[in-house]
Structure formats: C-alpha cells, structure tokens
Amino acid sequence: MVSTLVSASAIALAGGLLMAVWVMRQESNRAFTSVTGGFDAVLGARSSKLQLVLNAIFHLEDSPGNISPADVEQISKNPNVDVALPIAVGDNYKGYRLVGTTDVLFDRVEFAPGQRYQFDGAGRPFTIGEKEAVVGSFAARELKLKVGDTFHPFHGLLYDEKMQHAETYVITGIFKPTGTPTDRVIWIPLEGLQRMSGHDPKAAADVSAVLVKLKQENPMSGFQMDMLYNKRGNKLTFAWPIGSILAKLFDKIAWFDKILAFISYLVVVVASASILASIYNSMNERRREIAILRALGAQRLTVFGAIVAESAAIAGLGMVISFFVYAVIVLVASGIIRVQTGVVINPLEFHWVMLTAPAGITGLAALCGIFPAAKAYRTDVASNMSPLS
C-alpha cells in the first residue's frame, strides 16, 4: 500500500512536471509573441531588434540609445505610419519604470484590437507640461498608489534610494488591467522625463524609441519601412514585426526547452521504473496469492493482465493527482512571469498534452508492468500453494 502510494506520487510529480513544462512553453510562446501593446514595430537607435522590442514593448532591458526629435518627426509623418508614440525611459519609482510619452497614448493607442486604455475609477490622463503621472494597474497595486498620491522619481532603471530626483509627481489616474507589460509602467509626460533634474540637457529633446502602428491599407508598409531604416539607413533600427522578433527569441532558447522536456521525460521514466520495481519486488510475497488464483481457475494470461492493469492503475491514480501538481506549478510559474514581465499567461487553458500525457504515461507504466506480470505468469501453482514460512 505504501509503495503503491509512493509510486503514484512519483507519477503525479512526473506527470505534473511534464504537462507544466509543455503548457508553459506553449502558453508563454503564444503570450509573448502576441503581446505587442497594439503596435507593429519599434523605431530606436541602431541596435538589435530584440533589444528594442524588449525595452520598448516589454519594458525590460536597457535602452540601446536615443533618437533625435528629427527622426521622431520624420517617422510620424511617414505615410505608412498610422500611430507613432515616442517614449523616453531612464527613471524609475521603486523599481517600476517611468516612461515618458505623449497624450497619443490616451487618444489613439489600442493595446488590443478595439481596446483603449481605461481608467480604474475616477482617473484622468496626465496634462502635458505638468508633473503628473498615470500608473499601470500592477504597479499601482504593488506600490499601493492611488489617485492624488505624490512621489519622487529615482534616476536610472534600477531602484537606488540615493538617486532620488527632486521633482514631485502627482498621480491623476490608474489604468485598468490590460494583461500587458504596460501594467507595470508609470506614465508621465515626455518632456517631464526628458527634463528631469540631473538629466543631460543636450539630450533633452531626444526620445528612447518610437512605438509604431502601421497603416493597414498598405500590406507592404512594413517591408518599405524595413527597407528605409534597416537596409538603406544605418543610423536607426526598425524592429518589425514584433511577434516574429519575439518568436526568434524563443527559437534561440529552444535548446533550454529541450533540456526541460528531456528532464521531464527522464522523471517520467524513473517514476514508471519505480512502479516496475515496487510490483516486481512484491511478486515474491504474492506468489501464494497468484497460485491460489490459478488454482481457482484463473488463467496465466488473466494473472498477467491483472498485474499489467495494476501497474497502469497506479499510473492512472498518479495522473489524477498530477493535475493538482500541474495546477500548482503553472499557477506559480505564470504568477512569476506576470510579476516579472506583466504578461498574463492563462495557465488553465486546455492543451492536448493534458490527454496525451496521462495516456502516454499510463501506457508506459503498463509496459513496465509487463516484467512483474511475466514473473506472475510463470508462477508455479503446485509449489506455491502452501503458506510462506
């Protein structure tokens, strides 16, 4: 009984881990490649496209450099561009990024099709030229900020309490949750961040990047912009399309997925082997029971099948428990991803692995059951009918 529970628990852990690795890989891939904040591209200083996207869309990584107001002006007037949202980064409040931008964020940007940023309760956009801020839902919750609160920004992207700016900002609104990285951002007027005390006055008009939404009428607009900035120009980088750039990142770390998957498979094999060992070791004690069953008329194949079924049943029990293990792993993992990136992953989304893993692992356990079953099959009735001494 104890060994059965141990074996079932091992299967539960193995199955839960296997399903969690699989689902988290699929879901994070899907979530990260679909989170674009409503933009098609990012224009920034010459750098890698991935760094630009991580910095401007996911608010991770350092800014690769600044771009001039003339470049911002040029792309804003480009006939292929529908929306151009300049952003500036470089400050934080207790670890949460301050991003300077324009009121285009409130008027034009749809973070998902048909969905504009909305205020939670009685909030309003910041006023250009004022020291006002609008806070993403996650940042507001974590920092316990509400409308009317004031704060002093800190210099740099990493929180250092000695680097506090003198300026005082007042919060005018809290955004409703969007499930995107902007939930972790504190938005302030662009010039507020550009002219923050201690910043280089020579770069006061520069921005960190421009988030770009292309016009849909021209299907070639992306290619034309790519040609303009990346092929013919060498001063700026036009990161387009955002989803593909993230997909390349996942391709680059695919080896890590494979290692995780390999470890999961290995754990499954070890757990199945534990079923084999526990049943095989119990065969000596069960010789008499098997002999009695045979004497009652049970055929060798019946006994063989019963042992295989027992092995499969232990795995089946383990796989039922494995869904609990799976739920714990994915809830914790998706929570960490949410906290670190702002990207929301639905951990309870149905995936075929939730059917194939239980079926596969139960089948593997049944295969492992063949070895003890063969031992049971060979049990001699006449010599095993007496009680074990």
Next chain:
Amino acid sequence: MTAAASVLKISGLAKSYRTPEGEVKRVVSVDAFSMIPGTQIGLKGESGSGKTTFLNLIAGILKPDAGSIKIDGQEMTVLGESQRDRFRATTIGCVYQSFNLLQGYTCLENVLLAMAFGAGRDRAFATSLLQRVGLTQRLNYYPRQLSVGQQQRVAVARALANRPKLVLADEPTGNLDAANAIETLALLRETCAEHGAALLLVSHDRDILARFTHTEEFQRLNSPQNSVAA
C-alpha cells in the same frame, strides 16, 4: 462401472519429478481409480506419499507424464493448460489444509472471486452458500478476522461456488482441532451431498477417515517405482 457413469475415471496415471541430483523419481503411478457422481471417498495416505500430487493431477494443476484422467466425461490430458484452468474453475472444487483464502478479500468476495473464473458472479448464491456453512453474520469479514474453523467453512463454500461435479479435499481438517475437524468434515460432506458433488478427501487421520463408508488406501492405489530413468 462404466466411463459414462463415472464423474472421475483414472487409468495408467503416472507422474515423475527430477530430483536436484538429476534422478527421475516417480511419485504417482495409479493404474485405475474411479468415482461415480455423488459418491464420497476417503483416501488414506501418509505424508510424502504423493497424494497431493495425485489431487493436483486430477485438478489439472499438474499434467501427467502418462495415463488418462476423465472428469465428467472430459479427458483432461488432452486439454491445454488454459483449457484445464477453465475446466477446473467450472467443474472441480478444491479445499486445502491451509484454507488458501485470499486475505485481502472478505468471505463473500472470496466466494465471488471463485465464481468469476467459473460460472460467473452470483451474489445471491454466494450468500446462500456462506449462510449454509453458518457464516451469515460474517459475510463481510476478512479471513484474519475469523477463527480457523470459520476460515475452512469459507473454503468449503468457495469450493462449491461453481456447482462443481467433483470436490477435492486435501487434508481439510489438518489445521483444525478435533471438534472443529469433525464439524467441518460433516459440513463438507453434507454440502457436497446437497449439491450433488462427488467428494474425494485425502487424509492421514484415521478418525476422519472412519466417518466415510468408502475409503481407499492411497498406498494400495499408488505403486511408484523409486526411479524409472536417469
């Protein structure tokens, strides 16, 4: 006595074993033995005389080297192992000295399990059998919760679970005290008679055998040579 009228008919039966020294030792050599339906025979045999092997041959658990065993008209020696298993389940009941109940199953489940390999599970009949052997209040008890006498009663009920033509009992009272032995034997004989099953009981206990009107000396039936071949 004709073959058709016999529930058990044995002729020229032989079984040998190879000893660890490589010697082939014949333990059973029975020229002829038969039983008609419903009869009860007490077979007297000393320990090590080969009587358990003899019963295992009849039950189809062992395959003889030579000879013929016909049970209810079916020649056992031509059947394959799985066919013998099936035939044993449906036609033969067995009672053992050590009861051989499955400890993880209740009394009722032990009887039902035997039915599962034979005619099929019949809860009402299983219950009636256990009631007949005086275990009405013990249907859901596990063997370890019963006295040895009660355990052997469960074994008797189980032996009759598939309405067998023949019941083989190997020292069924060997682990019981005198009072329980007499009581269990009486129960075994009565229930076999009630169900029309022939009973072949092997024992070395003279008091037990004295209760049979028909007894045989196994040593008289069995005349094995010590070694027949190297």
